[in-house]
Amino acid sequence: MVGSPWSHEVLKAQGVNVVFRMRSSAPKGDHLASVARESFYVKALRNVDFQVLEGESVSLVGGSGSGKSTLAKVFLGFLRPKEGSVAYLGNDIYRLKGRRMREFRINVQPIFQDPYNSLNPARKISHSVQLGLFLHEMSKEQKEERVARTLEMVGLTPVDLFLDKYPHQLSGGQRQRAAIARAFIGQPKVIIADEPVSMLDASVRADILNLILKMKQSKNTTFLYITHDLATARYLTERMAVMEQGEIVELGKTEDIIESPAHEYTMRLMNAVPDIWHHGSRAPDRPVVPPRFGVDSDGEKDETSGYVDLGNGHYVKRG
């Protein structure tokens, strides 16, 4: 992998496993009734190695249920993995305390999919956006000023009109703008956006994506973009990881993956988006050098990792 010194890894997951226990709820009288009440396990993440590098825009693509949101929650400190380690600037996220914790909370911010659910319905927009400065040491006036400035940046103008509005008085697109303002207002290092436009009307998607692009470029924010849509991933990010059933099956430069997808699952994903699939071709067979992401860049052999190095930071899981 492109020699990436330790310090440039803003977020890093290593060998992360997340397992959910589900209680089966087979309806009574069903032939499954005998197994009802038994719990079964869903492996949402299997041995995931992944890192987000400083300043980059990287996408995590995959079908529904592939574990994308789960990985986002792991990185946000909401879901402690059963196994593996997750670090922010080299420190285990789930052991952060005091000043370090504070710094993590200021610098890693989410944008969620559903703008109807991600703003508190009982609070005014000004309150929700100002929440983004919760840990910042600023006077009330400074905060208010910053809120106004940020609302203007995200296009919620005239600002005075929107400050006192409640989420239900805004359109979906306007709400997502408010959510974006809230995410960026504290000038975080990293934004993790989990399908930020998939619930929006097609007509405003491009506007919102461009807004995110503009915001992250003006602050040089590191950006983890989660989506099932390869087209927008290509538009927004330079690196890409493809997830299938809790595993990263392909990783590399966005262009490389889209030009020459190497994993069968990636190809299937691309079939859903015919226009970017066309000039793609099957990946050439390259010498097999199983790598571990992010660990030693010298191509050290590790027979257990199960990945094939296609060069240029392009890895594919062995079939």
Next chain:
Amino acid sequence: MLLTGTFVAALLIDFTLPRLMPGNPVQTEVTNLIAAGFTLSPEAIKGMYALYGYNPNLPIYVQFYDYIVQLLHGNLGVSYIFFPQSVSYLIAQRLPWTIFLVSIAVAVSWIPGTFIGMFAAGKRNAKFDSIFTPLLNFISSIPNFWLGFLFLIFFAADLKIFPLFGAYSNTVTPGANLAFILSVLHHAILPILSLAIVAMGGYVIHMRNTMVGVMGDDFVLVARAKGLSNRRIVRTYAGANALLPNITMLAISMGAVFGGNILVETIFTYPGIGYLSAVAVSGEDYSLILGIFLIFTIAILVANLMADLLYAWLDPRVSLI
């Protein structure tokens, strides 16, 4: 709007019910009174028809009009059991006791119940849940009169630390004196506890479930990402959101509290309208039953109205217009 609708429906039921009953309720009561040893002149019987606002010979809309006019004058008819006292007088005499019992019971169950539910949601773990949830379900499904019965047997009959019946002891003079107030409290504790403990179980469960739902919303995750502590989120941020459904729950539960109160007052021979209604039912005192029914309906409607007002005040999405 809905409220007026409900109220009109209640009036209509109150108006129709005696007219649906087999025979003629006024005639029934006249017979009852005569059987009880009263002598009734034809004028008195005519007067009774008038008191009911009931004259089967008039067209139905005139009857309804008369009924409303009587109601507006606070005239709910005359009781048969407590003849010649009027239903409105009887209710006015008993209602304050019931309002006293029910409002305190609701206050001491809803307020702590809501807070316990709120914090229980914040402290979610399997062990806690496996004990807490079944226990609460058990408590909330105890019939409150049965609990009252146990209290009565144990604390009043056996231990004799609480009185067996009544609202105050006959050794005190009603009025603004300490002895009277203490006596009233002493008599009210067991009935209030019987009502409150059971109701509280329901409030805790409801609040906890709502709160768990709210805590799973993305805006709570965002608040955590912003560095708000779990405690702060529970207390000031998401707590307010979960409070709203619990206010509705409070209004809905008023019906159950009033219903349960009938039996609890009966067990403690408490002079409220719950007990009065039990007496009225067993004595087939139609006008009294209907009067109390109307009062119950109004009480529940008022509770709902207050919940709606509170809701509108707290929830920006609801406006009353």
